Amino acid sequence: MTYRQTIVYSRGVSSSGDPETSRRRGRPSVAGERRAAIIEAHIQLISEQGSPTVPMADIAERAGVARTAISHFVGDHKALRVATIHELGRRYELAIRDAVGPDPTPENIIDLLFSRAWTTHRSTDDRAFDLLQATASRHPETRKAVRDAYALLVDELAAAITRNSKTSPQRAAAIAYAIVCLSESNTVLLDVGFPEHHSRDAAGLARSMLKTG
Secondary structure (H helix, E strand, O other): OOOOOOOEEEOEEEOOHEEEEEEEOOOOHHHHHHHHHHHHHHHHHHHHHOOOOOOHHHHHHHHHHHHHHHHHOOOOOOHHHHHHHHHHHHHHHHHHHHHHOOOOOHHHHHHHOOOHHHHHHOHHHHHHHHHOOOOOOOOHHHHHHHHHHHHHHHHHHHHHHOOOOOOOOOHHHHHHHHHHHHHHHHHHHHOOOOOOOHHHHHHHHHHHHHHOO
């Protein structure tokens, strides 16, 4: 579990090239700080309240900003959901790269995806992502953002498979998709009480998939 909706600022001009838009949004550092604080508050409150729907007033209070600042720096509820999923996806991507390095083998990634730390430690970010993901069927923009998050993981694993074998990119993508599906299912089943040793069995099955390339 990166998102590429970062607003680029250069000499006070927004990514749209409109200086007036940049002035309305504030200086780059202030805009970035406010946006980050709002998204972080959203993540925390989703996790704490156990609901993907958090009142804007609560988010504003936690972030230490006026309620109008949310629409000013992020947007409406839909935009906030998407921005939050994007941020969580970025964090997951960084966590994977921190754990396995810049050029991991597919085995490195499999070891991580089926590790105790990855499957059983449910952080604030994990809880928020899971709750937002549950709304994907009702919100097309959320569904696309969640899909993008998983695509990053599939692409990272597929690249590792291609880099470390003679597997074609198309076949590597299919194998990576199957392994990520297995990893996600494994995490869900562990959450509902299946014994941990099944995770080792699932990891072994995932490694065997690499040999089918």
